[in-house]
Amino acid sequence: MKSVGVDAQSWKVFFTLFKLAEMGASRRTVKVSTEYLAERMALSQQTASRHLIQLEKKDWIKRTITPEGCLIRITESGVGELKKLYSSLQAVFEAAYPLSVTLEGVLFTGLGEGAYYITRDGYRKQFIEKLGFDPYPGTLNLKLTADYDVKTRAELESYPAIEVQGFKGETRTFGPVRCYPVIINNKVKGAVVAAIRSHYDSSVIEVIAPYFLRDKLKLKDGHKVKIEILTLP
């Protein structure tokens, strides 16, 4: 998920940076006394002063002290920080779909059918091309138990997905598959694969990844697995 690069400690001075931007300091040099800034932000003059010092240390503003106040201009990197916040908000308000949704399911052992399907060359080539990885020959089956997770799984159908096309094999045809890039347990990148006509019901999801996830993440049947599904830009 795209994220603002401000850490927990910087929130306060970041807010000051934002206030300076409101005063136009991102496009021009503005004259602001610490007293005036303090009044604007409902802070003490001393705190305003300290914030300016910290902003300068972070190289988010350029400051020139004059007898009548400070001449302040937000630097490029300062503007960059504000832009990060802006584009995150833009995504929140303007995007057609959420940037990501999270699901949780319980690991179980399937019938091994998943491995058969994803190793078909007609699929595999498309996985490599469209997902950017060669999947380990096997799927991680997750059972969705909570209402919330099943409902979220259902919503997924209406989000855009990476479409893997069906193809004709020697003896039968293989249907199209929808894929969603995911992050498994906040660590490993992979994808949820959902056959348009799944052999499981909608309370099950199948996850693929370039690794044998049971080893990589030390997973066993019955473990809870959290996946973050990244919807597409």
Next chain:
Amino acid sequence: MKSVGVDAQSWKVFFTLFKLAEMGASRRTVKVSTEYLAERMALSQQTASRHLIQLEKKDWIKRTITPEGCLIRITESGVGELKKLYSSLQAVFEAAYPLSVTLEGVLFTGLGEGAYYITRDGYRKQFIEKLGFDPYPGTLNLKLTADYDVKTRAELESYPAIEVQGFKGETRTFGPVRCYPVIINNKVKGAVVAAIRSHYDSSVIEVIAPYFLRDKLKLKDGHKVKIEILTLP
């Protein structure tokens, strides 16, 4: 100046609200454990929990606690708060002009010409109509001393202004005037009036207001006066 309704004290929990929005909580109910939120924000689980409690108290989120975590949905007022921040940033990045600029000048007594001009009916009617107030028959003359202020005054020429049209009097013609709504000393609304061909040089500005400002703000010659010029939407 347009401003975000979040003060410095609420900024921290507000930032948590923003993070929840990034997770999609502004458009749908999301399941988030305090542990997970804490990890996402580089905070402790306890702090995340407290922030959620505070957000709920402010009625910015609706929260349902379940054994597997919290079901969280940002309320309308919560979304409203985020939107305020969003539109402020939009103004910062997308607007052609700064929302406001501030100037500082030293009060001096002029020749009284200002009063003569602004009391001409041809001007006065337009002030009432376009500025929304009937100006006190006199102007406040401010001398701009610092380089910064003179430079800012010059930039003003290129910003959009309220145009007061010239007219023909009985014996002479009166030229067009550009007006900028201002806030004087952070308290009183008024306007800067600038004749297209001013009788003063560009290091002087003339301010009008519905009141006798020298009384209203207890001003005397030599006092510094701060004005915030609001550029137009």
Next chain:
DNA sequence: ATTACTACTCACCGAGTAA
């Protein structure tokens, strides 16, 4: 008038832990 240092206070954060 400014900015910003030194104390001091207090609120916030996080560890431990209960439910």
Next chain:
DNA sequence: TTTACTCGGTGAGTAGTAA
């Protein structure tokens, strides 16, 4: 597992004041 309490330490904000 969860959430969220108490409590103690720390860092952020303010007052006083120097430069």
